[in-house]
Amino acid sequence: MAPYPWRPITERRCNRLTPAVLLAAGVFCLIPAETLHAQQPQHRHEAPAQILAPGYRVLEYEAPEPGTYQLPPLGRAGGGLVLDEAGRERPLNEFLGDKFVVLSFIFTSCNDVNGCPLATFVLGQLQQRLDADRRLKDQVRMVSLSFDPDFDTPQVMVEYGRKFSRNNYDWRFLTTASTERLQPLLRGFNQSVQKEYNEAGEYTGNISHILRVFLLDKASRVRNIYSVSFLHADTVINDIITLAMEGGDDGFGAAPQATAGAGEGAAGDGALSGLPALEIPENNPLTQEKILLGRQLFFDRRLSHNNTLSCAMCHIPEQGFTSQELSVAIGIEGRTLRRNAPTLYNVGFARVLFHDARENLLEQQVWTPLLARNEMANPSVGFVIDRLKSLPEYRGKFEQAFDGKGPGMETVGMALASYQRTLNSAGSAFDRWYYGGDKDALDEQARAGFGLFTGKARCVACHTVNRDYALFTDHALHNTGIGYLVSMGTPDDKVQVTVAPGTTLTVDRAFITLAGKPAPNDLGHYEITGDPDDRWKYRTPMLRNVALSAPYMHNGSLRTLREVVEFYNRGGIRNELLDPLVQPLGLSDAEMDSIVAFLNSLTGSNVDELVADALTQPVGNVTR
């Protein structure tokens, strides 16, 4: 239950509070009748001891670090008509959407120090914090909106605001023309207020309400709601930064993103901080039509022979454009595959495709899974093309995207390649630190991890970092021993199988062997070149968003980043073709933790945006 923090005082009204006097005179203004109490619901006639709300004090815990948490949308901001300081009636929406907005309902005659004055005090504190960061300051607006239209005229609001707002800060003091105008706003924000009446039935001038301060993002969605028990400038500012960091919002070194759904920046120009320019084949320039068509194809399960698998069923947007629930992907009719579905983040930058590097161009690559008997299993190119021609959802779309050309082997490849070239992600904490010069973007542990990554642990030898950008890959193939072990190793007789949370059984391997068909052998790059030296070599994966693409390695055999770092610290798995770069590293536990912290800092700022865009695409299924 939410606390009932605001306790009206009927005997006196304490007006015109300022932050400066709140902690001194302002408090005393209230205190004669009672002291403050922040947390406990209380009965009107009790006079319990009260304390100042946390918002007035130094925060007793460390506010969560910006960007380390999510603020999921809680719904849209309410709408309605408000009066600005000049008395003009305008939609509230005009004050929302272009900036992050901290919105507080108040009334100027509010006389509970832990009520409206608290909200105003914290907003005042925010001003100071924002002054220290100009990039952020320009992105934030504060709005104090009265819910006492009878008393709080525009003029009263201007007077009130003058006491708090400094340096022409973007802090608006709004009211409404009438109680009727106010109601939709209150409903929209689910803010209940109640006028107080005395025993004679006369309005006391007090309005009982639960303190709520709202944080709104640039899409006018509510992203946090603060109550008296945790409203604090430190928390609010970190939340604002967290919002600014997501979706590659600018001001933090990350440039606007190229996404298919946004309809802008679709040139895929590699403008994201930390990425190089994206090379796009001359014969397949990115266009919005192609990207949207490619996205539609990507999510269409009818692109498999029996209508069960789309590209997105293995490259799942919410699971890092891979599948976090499987070590190796599962093909049509459950057919066994050998390898982990690779993430598609930044695949447009990859010079070699597939774990074994058998392909080098996305336009060509797409046909391999479409036709592989154990993947989407279409019997022929013609079968796919004919099906696309028969589906009403695609009518005219190829022709529109490809200058009159209909579905064909070339245009299907170009469309899917175009969509995949928009799945670019960077602007991570690392990028802000390394390429953006923001010293505070990376914490000490992650910075130490980067030092190890490029030093003692030698990760950078294959996971390349350039001066102006980093893809964290050498686009080459290496033998780490993982593939060798599967082909040549002798597995244990017993296997630990977790059958339910907390229940792990020791099962005879014989049962597992009997239960299944033996998985096909996997010899890596050798299967392409026929060169025995290429046995068990696999592509160096890019590491951006690596925290999102577990499990790891070409066969998904390592479940966590920590396991991967431990694997390399042991020097991989010995075999005659083991890459000489893979050697025991002698890393301590703390050092391995640091490397993991660094890897976790590589998650791009626009991940949510790319996922949200993907989710707007309806899945293609059989219709009647």
Place this chain on the structure above:
Amino acid sequence: MKQLTGPVYFIAFLFLLSITSTASADETCMSPYMAKIVGQEDFVYVWTLGMEGLGDEQDKLVTVDVNPQSENYGKVVHTLSVGGRNEAHHSGLTDDRRYLWASGLDTSRIFIFDIHTDPAEPRLHKTIDDFVSRSGGVVGPHTSYAMPGRMLITGLSNDKDHGGITGMVEYTNDGEYIATYWMPTDGDLQGAAKSGSFADGYGYDVRALPRRNVLVTSSFTGWNNYMMDLGQMMADPEAMQRFGNTVVVWDLHKRQPKKVLDVPGAPLELRCAWGSRNNYCFTTTALTSKIWLIYEDDGGDWHAKPVADIGVAEQIPLPVDISISADDSLLWVDTWNDGMARVFDISDPHNAKEIYAEKIGAQINMLSQSWDGKRVYFTSSLLSNWDKRQAEEGEDLQYFKSYTWDGEKLTLQFSIDFLAAGLGMPHQMRFGSYALYAKNRPAGEDGAVSVAANY
């Protein structure tokens, strides 16, 4: 050929919301809303998976004549291939028992067979191809459960990630989509109370206790796992984390989840008691090998508790189909991996005891018993990519077997080798009877004595 006891007669009747102790049991596991065959069944319809490299390789409905009075007794009298391998799995009859709905867990197609026009020769009445799009993304239709004039179909997966999050879908008996009810998850409990650690949103089976206004659902796993090679899956720790751990109790009338119960280890088949005061159901957990009781206490609250171990968990017996006797005294439990049919005494539902076990084949999955409990049928197949590839010497791999049960032991009557017959992998069985449709066995066959269904 053994003659069954007593005069052979047929009665079929519809059970209404109030079930009495004389009332209704595969016959014992059907919807209480459905007409029952309480005498000798004529046919068993076997929904059969097609198998690559065998016969015509596609899914089919196989009709076996099981009436000892028939000259075709013990024979396959009809097969109907439907095209493709759809991962044929479960099937269910409409409340009027005129149609058999049989679904495919892979392609999500539902085949509606007319079994009343000629019970000996089912015909394909309609195919629902757009289950996924109509339902809003539910994949893997599993149980087809009769509601009055409607079919409630549980899903196993979804079209977003082929994981286990899924829903139930309701259709009219005509095959028209009505509604989708997503299973409660941690992210959206839909008003249900989460009573333990889990609210996974997974689905599998459904059963109704209409007099308690209760619907009960269980939870298995998503497409990724049920379509995967079993050996590969057991060796994949990521995949093994994706099994259901919940049973959900729903408000039947509102189709709203009320309470999510922890039942860890993939609770599969659900069977509710028939007795008028027996407010409980049973399920078994496939991976942790236990019988669980789902019961209502005196205060009207629902709980789950394990009431027996089934075999030795480390040997992964893998309990699959179960069947409750019409008098709520016995629970049959098939354990797939060791091929055993086990009988538990559940007269004290809180304390189940194994009283009998018999090896049926190299593997075993479904069982169906007659209403009087005297005839029990078994099939072998679990899932196309989980089934065993070979059997020990002398064991049958893919079969339909007919037994009699005398209260103490099973006696084999006949067996059909589905591989030798080029049919495929036999799964769910449903009973057919001429009497249900006021029909007589065609002239020229012996023993056709029938009483018309009256409902």
